[in-house]
Amino acid sequence: MRQLVSGRSRIDWMLFGAMVLLVVLGALCIMSAVNSFSWTTPVVRTHFIALVAGAVAFFVGCSFNYQIYDEQWKALYGFILLLLIGVLLFGSYQRGSRSWFVLPFFSMQPSEICRVGTILMAAAFMDRRGRRIRDVVSVFYLGLLLLPIFGLIMMQPDFSSVVVTLPSIIILLFCTGINLFYLGLIALLAGVAGFFTISWTYIYLHPELLDYAWIRVFNDLAHNGWYMGVFAVIIMLLGYGMWWLFRQFRILLPSFYFVLATIVVLIGLVGGIFVEHQMKPHQRKRVEAFLAPKSDPQGAGYNILQAQIAMGAGGIMGKGLFSGTQSRLGFVPERHTDFILAVVGEELGLWGTLLVLGLYFLILWRIIAVAYLSGDRYGYLVCAGIFGMFFTYMLINYGMLIGIVPVAGIPLPFISYGGSNLVASLWALGVVQSVYARRLRA
């Protein structure tokens, strides 16, 4: 363990300040968003309890040496699995998923804590690979290690958790300095799976397309085993063909690359089929709303449209806290959780949304700076993973509001209402502070 650098701050005050500002802003916006609810008091009360719990989590994150997660990574892994299995067994079933522990005074969502835990665990695993950190085998092993976690989360199911954790892990892998080809493969995997899912959903929502024979065949691919087999063979032949073609042109690439690419596409197909079979109608609607938000303004696209109206109506200066009509009169859905930015936009205007964006960038920049300063590789990897997490949150939440990302039901940490998320996020920043406190350089 490294000695504490004397005479220097243990806390990155800029990171801390941005965090506090966001939390204060968030508390105000939640109070405004739920102002007109009949259940105002419970929400505000719960949020303040969560703030206290979050402060404790932050303090824990700060004061513990982050290297403890590295040393105890197996215990961490076990703890995560235990939590996820526990929620499947004892959790309560709410809004189509079993993701909550209901305790006497509050309920908690273990997948939020697991999200940060998974990053810490994955960073530890990669760090322990030592010199072989950049080997593709390491990625493969990590994949195997994470498979049960993702599997358990999908069983709840909690897509949004996966949607955030997966990019975080990919950014973490990117920062390990892995060969970009493998990263590309991972992206290909996600892309293929996503492509199949989105296409099938689109066909599902537009049955008239089934009049075309080739679309019908494509659609049956999800259910017909024969078709799947034929498709798999075609992909393999295609992989072989590519390899042969490249050789003809004297571009010598290891055949290993082509085998890998073929496998990835096939896994992507399997993933797509899996998601297709797991997907619920309301989730299909979300994809639909993303594909064509104006097609059904009263239905799925309604949410995003109303959120945009709220933001646009706010203008530059906003209507003032507690005076946004879109949020106060209930036009913006989920306004204290996933769409809280719409409330910020309506009541605080462009200044509000840009302030939140700016504070997020301050946090992201500080995390990168801490990663740069970190005393060891583990600290660096942890920061990279946490950076990935906040970056993904910010990108999806803002992207959803401005219409470049599907509505994913993902909160904006520190601003949105949601105790577990707040606690987990504050814990993550506490860990970053811990890395900063044990930094190498000034």
Place this chain on the structure above:
Amino acid sequence: MATVTKILFNQRLKTMMVLAVIAGIVIAVRLIDIQILRHNDYLQLAERNRTQILYQTAPRGRVFTADGVEIASNAPSFSLYYLGGQQDPASFYRLARDFAPYLHVSLVELLEKLHTGAKSGKSVLLAENLSTPSTVALQELQYYYPGIYLIEETKRHYPYGDFASHLLGYLGSMDERQWRKRDNKLGYRLTSKIGKNGIEQKYEKELKGKDGGVFLEVDYRGRVKSIIEDKKWAAGSDVYLTLDFAVQKAAQEGLKNSLTGRGAAVALDPRTGAVLAMASAPEYDPNIFVPYSDQMLAPTSKKINEYNLAIQGIYPPASTFKVITGAAALESDSFDTERKISCYGKYDSGPRIFKCWGTHGPVDFWEGMAHSCDVYFYAIAAQMGSAAIERVQRMFMFGRPTGIDLPGEKAGNLYGPTRRARNKSYWFIGDTLNLSIGQGELLVTPLKLAQFAAALASRGNVYRPYYVSKIVSNQTGKTKIVGKPEILQVAELQPETYDKLFKALKHTVDNGTARRAKIKDIDVYGKTGTAQNPHGADHGWFMAFGAYPGEKPSIAVVVFVENGEGGSSAAGPIAHDMLKAYFDNPQHKPVEKEQAEKTQDDYDELLTGEDA
């Protein structure tokens, strides 16, 4: 850590930060797009989201006749709303019991509506089209029951039913084309009614006021949260017509009671061209359109007759045209009014024999006009030729529209040798004879003939007829003068010609065919006409103008009764009634000079007296 690794790590971190910055810029640009560039659109959408408006249609501007009779007004109409949520459902029975007697809604129905309103939290229309007596009680009751809202609207009302309906027009729903062409500044709604014809259409912009409304704030489920604003409407501007109520009424009643009930009557002021009356029978009652419900209208609207015979019906002027023939003859130096021509009932033109409607024996100009002897006019027309008659027609602008500000006016048809030559056809002596008694291809509208009568009465001033004098704004009180006398052309006949024509027409009224128009103590000049109709009974014409003794003629009247058989019998009494209605009104009597000065003195005295 190895330096190489460190460098790689730093590179990757930098890449990530660059990616984040790019993402941030994209987000910021889109935020600026939404929150600044599209701010107004979204603000409007947000406002539309949260407001529900219970509209109150503004009263349309009223329409008055020249003598101040309100011929288009507004009747109040009330609607009772329940704005939801603010009442204890337990008290509904008491509420319904108190309100039901004043509404034409049953107690059960009322309770049902209240419960739906309370459950959904939305505003509910409890009753509409409430009459005035019940609203007094309701107005009081609404203070005891918060959440109940009485909304005052107005509906168009035409107190005199079919009075001048062809001039007034009526109201109706907008069709698709009108909706697209609507003036956005006037705040039309899909349910707004617009003027469909006549003045209602022509002065739509002025007549339509600004609608008011109760602006409610509603939430995403349409539940009423609060009343934002109770905006009062602003009434439209009033339109003043030049019509004389009594004359118009006489015209309409006369036509209605005429032989066929179809025809037109027009009265003009020869001094200005102002329309004193314009009737086209059958008229219709524009009130039938007021219920505004389309199902109710379908059968009735088919029955109405929008055809304005006064400006759209074209007929040969028949014997009334003999005034023109006479004028043409009087213009020539060689014409002798005292020379007698014998009428044996027919006139031999050579190729054909023309008949007269009677056998008048030897007649001079005065008797010929008074008894409308065809043979006399055949003879003088044959003598002077048709070109002279056509020349006088052109002086009075026959064959051209009168220029009145109404849509669909027909021009009629000028008839004469030069017109015939332009059509590359020949002119025969028979045409001259036909022309002389106003038959043949010569066609006029009743309004055209009235314009001629007025021009004759004013000794040659052909005015453009107008029927709207001014528009008075109810908001600013400003008056806008719309109709002004406008001389289109002056028919420059010799003064003696006019003198002689006046003498002949007065003789016709006093001793001739136009006797029916005679009024005691009034100088009336007139001429009848009976247009031969190959398709049925003849049409009756009557043309007249009158003056207080020693004054200039102040009214010119033309009455046309379709298939009325005789001009004198069918149209004459109507013209008489119109003239009588006019001259019976003491206001039309010219103020004598001495008296006027005296009144002015009294007035001055009064003022100075007050000063002292």
